[in-house]
Amino acid sequence: MQDEAQVAVESESDIVTARQRVRAMAAALGFSSTDQTLIALAVSEIARNIVSYATRGLITLSEVDDGGRAGILIVAHDDGPGIADVELAMRDGYSTARSLGMGLPGAKRVTDEFEIDSAPGHGTTIRMTKWRP
Amino acid sequence: MAATILKQGKVLIASIQAALSDRELIELRDAFADRVGRFRSHGVIVDVTALDVLDSFATRTLRDIAYTAKLRGATAVVVGIQPEVAFAMVQLGLSLDGIATALDLEEGMALLAAIEEDGPRAR
Numbered sequence: 493m494q495d496e497a498q499v500a501v502e503s504e505s506d507i508v509t510a511r512q513r514v515r516a517m518a519a520a521l522g523f524s525s526t527d528q529t530l531i532a533l534a535v536s537e538i539a540r541n542i543v544s545y546a547t548r549g550l551i552t553l554s555e556v557d558d559g560g561r562a563g564i565l566i567v568a569h570d571d572g573p574g575i576a577d578v579e580l581a582m583r584d585g586y587s588t589a590r591s592l593g594m595g596l597p598g599a600k601r602v603t604d605e606f607e608i609d610s611a612p613g614h615g616t617t618i619r620m621t622k623w624r625p
Numbered sequence: 626m627a628a629t630i631l632k633q634g635k636v637l638i639a640s641i642q643a644a645l646s647d648r649e650l651i652e653l654r655d656a657f658a659d660r661v662g663r664f665r666s667h668g669v670i671v672d673v674t675a676l677d678v679l680d681s682f683a684t685r686t687l688r689d690i691a692y693t694a695k696l697r698g699a700t701a702v703v704v705g706i707q708p709e710v711a712f713a714m715v716q717l718g719l720s721l722d723g724i725a726t727a728l729d730l731e732e733g734m735a736l737l738a739a740i741e742e743d744g745p746r747a748r
Contacts, residue, residue: 504647511678512644529678529709533717536680540647584718594681598717 495520496554501542501568510539510551514566517553521562523624530602531564531622537595538568538618546572546616556621563604563623568616575610582608628653630660636668636737637661637699638730641675650686657690661697668737669694672730674705684719691724700725700740704733 497517499510511532518528535551542549549570556565575581582600587593596618600606603620610616627643630653637660639653657669671690673679679687691701702725706714714720727733 508644508646511680515677526709526712529713530716532678533680533713536678536682537717540680540682594718598681598719601718602713602716 496552499539499551499553500548501539501551501570502548504540504543507536507539507543511536514551514553514564517555518564518622521555521564521624523564523622527622527624531566534599534602534620534622535566537599538566538620541595541616541618542568542570542572545575546570549616558623561623563621565619565621566603568618570617571615574612574614574616575608576612578608578610630656632660632664632666635664635666635741636670636734637664637666638670638672640672643675644677645683647682647686650683654686654690654693658693658697661694661699666699667741669699669701670730670733670737671701671703672705672733673703673710674707674729676710677707679706679710679714679719681717681719684714684721687721688724691721700737702727702733702736704728704730 497513499513501510514535515528515532518531549568552567554565556563580586582597584597585593603622605621607619627645627649628639628641631638687703694701703721704727727736
């Protein structure tokens with residue numbers, strides 16, 4: 493049985509909880525402190541996206557293994573309004589909220605795999621994986 | 626609140642003890658804007674040594690603090706960004722363009738003293 497943890501994201505204080513939980517898990521999996529920071533940063537950004545756009549959502553953290561490497565899989569799901577133009581939302585500096593517009597594209601840059609599935613009225617699911625080198 | 630603002634002469638120092646939520650960051654920003662005027666401060670130091678992550682919101686709030694301080698006639702210095710935090714910010718594409726930074730509180734105080742010496746209005 494591999495490790496799994498869930499963090500309900502319902503208010504801005506849950507953003508702090510989410511990044512602390514993922515950092516602890518990344519540390520337990522043997523990620524370097526630099527990678528722990530990158531993973532915590534990516535989770536902070538997607539958790540904030542949930543709070544800003546969807547009000548509430550769920551982040552699931554799990555340990556994954558591709559046969560040779562260990563990694564951490566982060567799945568963020570919300571039933572919010574969804575993203576009309578995913579390509580635009582992934583562009584640096586684009587934001588419909590009062591932010592820097594670096595959240596999603598930044599989270600993609602600091603993880604190894606990043607997938608976003610979203611449509612208006614169908615919520616948003618983000619899956620990102622970081623592999624331990 | 627996980628941050629307290631100390632006054633040392635003409636300098637205000639925010640010492641952050643633990644991870645801050647977005648709301649606490651906003652409170653810190655507002656407290657600075659108020660106190661710079663009340664104490665006629667020339668310098669503002671935000672010590673982020675205790676923060677293990679500076680995400681886009683925290684970066685934006687630090688910028689807001691620095692620009693607000695500048696408009697109120699004070700110079701802001703962000704001190705204590707940890708090496709992993711700095712690296713992660715660069716990877717994510719976050720920057721503190723145009724904002725003074727220093728390695729630690731001591732260097733930050735020295736930087737403000739040097740600016741004061743040259744004349745604060747010159748900057």
